[in-house]
Amino acid sequence: MSSRGVRHDSMRARNLAVVLATIHRSGPHTRAALAELTGLTKTTVSSLVADLLDAGVVTEGGAVRGGERGRPGVAVSLSGDRVATLGLEINIDYLAACVVDLTRTVRLRRTIPADNRNSDPARILAALRDLVKEITAASEDAGLRIIGAALAVPGTVEGEVLRSAPHLGWRDVRVSGLVDLPFAIDNEANLAALGELWFGSREMDFLYVSGEIGIGAGLVVGGTVFKGTFGLAGELGHVVVVPDGPLCRCGGRGCLEVYAGQDALLGDLPSVPGLVARLESGDRRAAEACERAGHALGVALTSAVHLLDPGRIVLGGIFAPLFPWLEGPVSDGLGARLGQMRGAPPALVVSGTGADAAVLGAAGLIIQQILAEPVQMLGL
Template identity: 85%
Template sequence: MRARNLAVVLATIHRSGPHTRASLAERTGLTKTTVSSLVADLLEAGAVTESGAVRAGERGRPGVAVSLSGHRVAALGLEINIDYLAACVVDLTRTVRLRRIIPADNRNSDPAAILESLRALAKETTAEAAAAGLRVIGAALAVPGLVEGGMLRSAPHLGWRDVRVSDLVDMPFEVDNEANLAALGELWFGPRESDFLYVSGEIGIGAGLVVQGGVFKGTYGLAGELGHVVVVPDGPGCRCGGRGCLEVYAGQDALLGDLGSVRELVSRLESGDQAALEACRRAGHALGVALTSAVHLLDPGTIVLGGIFAPLFPWLAAPVSGGLGTRLAQMRGAPPDLVVSATGSDAAVLGAAGLVIQQIIAEPAKLLGL
C-alpha cells in the first residue's frame, strides 16, 4: 500500500506539480499526515524538492511547494546506430545533463566488440554524472532491430541476430527498438501531446505510432516497419527479399548515394545541386506513397518526420505533402499535419532515458529503494 501511495504522490507531482502537501492530499485523497510522510521519503531519496511558499487555496497560511528534483536522481539513455554510439543522462525533471556521441561504423559488426565499447561509454557517462551529484537509477538502450525479452532478435543493418544485451550495465536495464523509443522521445521531450505517427529515417525506415501516451508495438513487436511497405511493385530488390520497398527509395543509402554524410547532402541541397534535389524529390514521393497507406490504416492526426528526415525536411516536405494530399483528397479532405521532429537525431537516446524516468515515476519505491 505504501509503495502504491508513493507512486500516486510522485505521479501527481510529475503530472501537475508543484503542489503543497495540502494540495497533494486533496488531489490524491490521502490524509495530510500520510502525504507528509510520503513526501519526507521522496525528499530523502532525492526525487522531490521543496521551495518557496505558495498558497494552496484561497484561505489559510501559505504552504511549501513540493516539486520534482533534478539534483540527485537520473536515468541513462543509450543508442546503437549504424554510424555512432550515443549516451545521455537525463534527470528526473527530463532535463538533459550529459550527451556523448562516438562516431563508429557498426555495419556487419562484431556484437561483442560494439557492446564492450558501449559498456565503456556507459561507465564513463555514469561516472561523470556521479561527479555532478547525480545517481543514475537505470538505463535503456535503443537498437535498430527487433527486440524480444531483452534479446535483440534481428538487426540486419548491424548484421546481428539473437544477441543478448540485457546484461550490458549493472543496473535496471531495458532494450527496445530505435523507432519506438524515438517516438517516445518526441512525445516526452518534444511539443507533442496528442497521438501521432513518428517516422524515423535511418539506413532503414521505421515508425512508431503513439496512442494515448504509449507506443503501439503489435503482437510480435513488428508494428511500424514502414521501410518495407511496397511503393513500386516491380521496383528494385530489397534486403528483406521483396521488391520496391520504401527503404530502397528513401533510406539513408538511397538518399546519400556517393556522398559521405547527411551534412554533405544538406550542403549540396542548399547550393541547388540538381542531383541532390532529385534524390530528395524521389525519396519524398516514395515516402508520400507509403504514408498514404499508413494514413488509411491508422488515421493519425499528425505525422512527424525524424532521424535523417529532420535535416532534410525543407526539401522532403513538399513532395511528401503533395503525394499525401493527392491520394487522400477524395477520402478525407485534408491530409494529416506533416511536421519536423523537435528532437532530431537525439530522439531515440532521449526516449531511452525517458523510459527509465517513466519507470521511476511509476515505481519509486522499487527503483529508489524506499
C-alpha cells in the same frame, strides 16, 4: 511478514506512486494541495513527501497557494539534483549515451562515431560498456545517481535479446552486463517516438517516422506506443511503393527503404550534413534525390493514413534536417492520393528532438518506470 504488513507495504507503494505522479503531472504543489488532489490524508502525504525528499526525487522550496485560506505553503516539485537515468543507443553510424534528470533535463551527452554495419556484437557491446563507465563516472562527479538504463537498437527485440538487426548484421544477440541496474532494451523507432512524446512535440497521438539506414515508425496513441502482437509494428521501410522496383535487402522489390533510406538519399556523399550543404547550394542531383524520396514516402504514408488515421505525422531521424526539401513532395503525395476519401491530410511536422529522439526516449523510459514504481526503482 504478516498479511497485514504486506497490505500496508503495498498500499504505501501505491500511494508513493500516486503522490509522485501528481507532482510530475501538475506540480509544484503544497503538501495540503497534494492531499486534496490525491484524496490522501495530510499526515500520509507529509510522510510520503518526506520519503521522496530523502530519496532525492523531490525538493521543497518557494511559496505557493495550497488550496486553503491563509498563508501560502511550501511547494513540492520534482528535483533534478540527485537522481538521473541513462539512455543508450546503438546506431549504424555511432554509439550514443545521455544522462537525463527527473525534470527531463539532459545533463550529459556523449556520441562516438563508428561504422557498425555487419559488425561483431562482442566488440560493439564492449565499446558501449566503456561508454557507460565513462558517462557514469562523469555523472557521479556531477552528484547524480543513475537509477536505470535503456538501450535503443535498430532491430526487433524480445526481452533482452536482439532478435534481428539486419543492418548491424546481428541475430539473436543477448544484450546483458551493460549496467548493474534496472535495464530495458527496445526498438529504435519505438523509443524515438517516445522521445518525441516526452521531449519534443508532447502531443499524445501521432505517427513518428524515423529515417535512418532503414525506415521505422512508431504509432503513439494516448501517450502509449502501439507495438503489435509480436512487437513488429512500424516496419514502414518495407512497405512496397513500386511493385516492380529495385531489389531490397529484405528480398522484396520496390520497398520504401530503397528510395528513401539513408543510403538512397546520400548516394556517394559521406554524411547528411554534406547532403544538406548540397541542397542549400541548389545542387540538382541532391534535390532530385529528395524529390524521389519524398514521393516514395508520400506513397507509403498514404497507406499508413488509410490504415491508422493519424492526425499528425512527425518526420524524424535524417528526415528532420531534410524536412525543408521533403515536406513539399510528401505533402503533395499525401494530398493527391488521399483524394476525397477524407478531409484534410494529417499535419506533417518536423521532429522536435532530431537525431537525439531515440536516446532521449530510452532515458525517458526509465523516468516513467521511476514515476510508476518509485519503491522498486528507488529502494524506498
